Amino acid sequence: MSIFGKKYFGIDISDNAIKAMELSGSFSSATLNSYGNLDLQTKIIKNGQVVNKKLLTEAIKQAIAQTQPKKISTTSCLFALPESKLILTHVKISKKIQQENLNKEILQKVQEIIPFQLKEIYYDYKTVLDYEDYYEILFAAVQKDILNDFIEVFKNANLDLEIVDFESACMVRSLIGNCNMNDAYAIIDIGGRTTIISIYDYCNIRFTNNISIAGNTFTESIATKWDLSFQEAEEFKKSYGLDPVAEEGKVMLVLQKTIQELLAAVKKDINYYQDKTGRKISKIILCGGSALMPKISDYLAKNINITSEIGNPFTKIKSQQKITDKIFYATVAGLALRGLEKNPHKLGINLLKNIK
Numbered sequence: 519m520s521i522f523g524k525k526y527f528g529i530d531i532s533d534n535a536i537k538a539m540e541l542s543g544s545f546s547s548a549t550l551n552s553y554g555n556l557d558l559q560t561k562i563i564k565n566g567q568v569v570n571k572k573l574l575t576e577a578i579k580q581a582i583a584q585t586q587p588k589k590i591s592t593t594s595c596l597f598a599l600p601e602s603k604l605i606l607t608h609v610k611i612s613k614k615i616q617q618e619n620l621n622k623e624i625l626q627k628v629q630e631i632i633p634f635q636l637k638e639i640y641y642d643y644k645t646v647l648d649y650e651d652y653y654e655i656l657f658a659a660v661q662k663d664i665l666n667d668f669i670e671v672f673k674n675a676n677l678d679l680e681i682v683d684f685e686s687a688c689m690v691r692s693l694i695g696n697c698n699m700n701d702a703y704a705i706i707d708i709g710g711r712t713t714i715i716s717i718y719d720y721c722n723i724r725f726t727n728n729i730s731i732a733g734n735t736f737t738e739s740i741a742t743k744w745d746l747s748f749q750e751a752e753e754f755k756k757s758y759g760l761d762p763v764a765e766e767g768k769v770m771l772v773l774q775k776t777i778q779e780l781l782a783a784v785k786k787d788i789n790y791y792q793d794k795t796g797r798k799i800s801k802i803i804l805c806g807g808s809a810l811m812p813k814i815s816d817y818l819a820k821n822i823n824i825t826s827e828i829g830n831p832f833t834k835i836k837s838q839q840k841i842t843d844k845i846f847y848a849t850v851a852g853l854a855l856r857g858l859e860k861n862p863h864k865l866g867i868n869l870l871k872n873i874k
Contacts, residue, residue, distance in 0.1 A: 525592035526680070526862065527552070528688075528853025529578070531668075532600070533563045534710065536581040537850040540590050541835060545858045550837035553847070554585035565711065566600040568667035571674070578675040587839065596681040596853040596862065597668065598688045599869070601714045605632050605639070605659040606684070606726050610652045628657050640665050640682075642871045646722035656723060658684055658867045665869060681862060682869040686716040686726050688852025692831035693803050697721035701800045704788055705829070706818075707848075708808035710734045713780060715787050717799070725791050731780040733808035736773055743772045759811030770813075781821050788822070802826040805848045 527540035540552040562573045582590050609627045611620065624643055625636060632639075641659035648654075665682065672679040689705055702719035713732045717725040733755075741751035758769035760777065788799050802824050804815055809828050819826040831848040832841070834855060841847070856862045863871075 524594065526594045526596055526854070526857030527590050527592055528596050528598075528850045528855075528857060529581075529677075530598060530688075530850035530853065531563060531574075531578075532558075532709075533565065534558055535846075536577055537847060538581055538585055538590060539847065539850045539854040540585070540588075540592070541854045541858055543836075543858065545855055546834060548835045548855060548858055550832075550835050550839060552585040552588045552590050553839070553841070553850075554581055555846070556581035556584060566603045567664055568671060571667060571671050574671050575674040578671065578677070582675075593676060594678045594680050595672070596683060596857055597672070597679060598683045598685050598849055598853055599660055599665070599668075601685050601726060602712050602728055603660060603664050604684055605634070605657075606686075607631050607657050608646070608724070609655050609657060611655055612652050613650075624655055624657065628659075632659065634659070634661065638662060640869050640873055642867045642869055644867060646724065647720055656867070658869060660869055679870070681856070683853060683856065683867055684869075685849050686714060686723055687866055688849045688856070689805055689829075689831075690716065690718050690723060691852035691855050692834070692848050693805060693829040693852075694718060695833055702791075702797045704784075704799045704802045704824070706784060706802055706804050706806075706809075708732055708780075708804065708806040710807060713784075713806070715784055717788075717791050719791075719795070719797055724795070725787070727787050729780060729783045731776060731783065733806070735776050735780075736808060736811075739776050740769065740772050755808075755811060757812070760813040760817040762813070764812065777817065778821075781818070785822060788824075799824055803829045805829045805831075805845050807846065809845055810843060 530537045535558055536556045538554045541548040542551050543549045558577055562570050568574055611623055615623045639659040640662055643655050643657040645653050646656045699720055705716045707714040710733045713729040715727050716723055737748060737751045737755050740754050741748055754769050758764040760770045762770055792798060802818055815826040815828055831851040832844050856865055859865045
């Protein structure tokens with residue numbers, strides 16, 4: 519709920535679950551009103567795309583009906599698309615361009631980079647840095663058919679979808695406290711299908727990349743090694759992870775090859791950003807399901823030589839509820855926090871902005 523009157527709630531939909539959250543108060547001092555989590559059946563969402571609209575519609579209604587300790591009190595919602603379904607890129611625009619020609623110039627530059635025609639996408643952009651001679655613009659886009667399916671589902675669920683954000687922006691909002699222009703952070707979201715690395719610097723997202731090595735890869739390596747079912751291997755991963763002592767370090771040894779492959783990709787991205795900008799990453803913040811693996815933050819800190827910690831998406835949110843595995847709520851908490859801003863529609867990317 520915005521302190522300026524209108525109420526909003528956030529809804530996060532992944533392949534495996536729906537999470538909803540409504541807050542009250544202000545962005546810097548929010549109170550949890552309602553939250554909920556509903557596991558999804560398989561074949562409703564696959565790789566971030568809607569597979570079964572009817573079942574998803576019913577699941578959204580159920581998820582909202584089950585929120586606690588109060589029911590969601592509004593139909594106006596904010597939603598975030600997964601990075602794997604988005605085009606995110608940065609472009610530089612000269613300040614010599616007349617203000618009335620900025621939009622045309624941005625779109626011309628983007629067309630040289632992205633693999634789709636403008637008529638095939640919904641898009642939005644924002645200025646992330648204002649240099650002496652040019653602007654740095656973050657451009658976000660999604661194929662129309664992907665977002666159209668979600669728009670139809672929300673309509674059928676009797677919800678007013680007002681803002682479509684993207685995951686990294688939401689996680690930054692919930693995981694990072696007060697903005698400090700001197701610090702640069704790498705947020706590493708280790709999900710089931712993909713790992714997303716986002717670099718937050720100068721109080722804006724400056725870099726994002728999807729890495730195909732993630733939680734399911736770790737689980738499959740354990741299952742293959744010991745001829746286990748996926749679920750059995752998942753329990754080994756969650757229980758022992760990268761702890762060198764638990765189970766005599768046997769699980770850690772199995773995971774090490776895949777973890778090292780992931781870390782090599784993360785190091786490559788961090789080094790690229792540091793070399794390009796001259797800025798040093800001061801901290802790694804971990805989120806996503808596999809961030810709960812025992813000793814993973816210690817392992818990253820030792821191998822990448824950067825302070826690492828598990829993120830807490832409730833740093834700005836007061837709650838009397840005992841919520842387990844808070845890290846799973848990073849995206850939906852970021853959406854709900856945006857809903858508390860004075861003008862959430864203009865605060866950041868909104869992929870509904872240019873829909874006629």
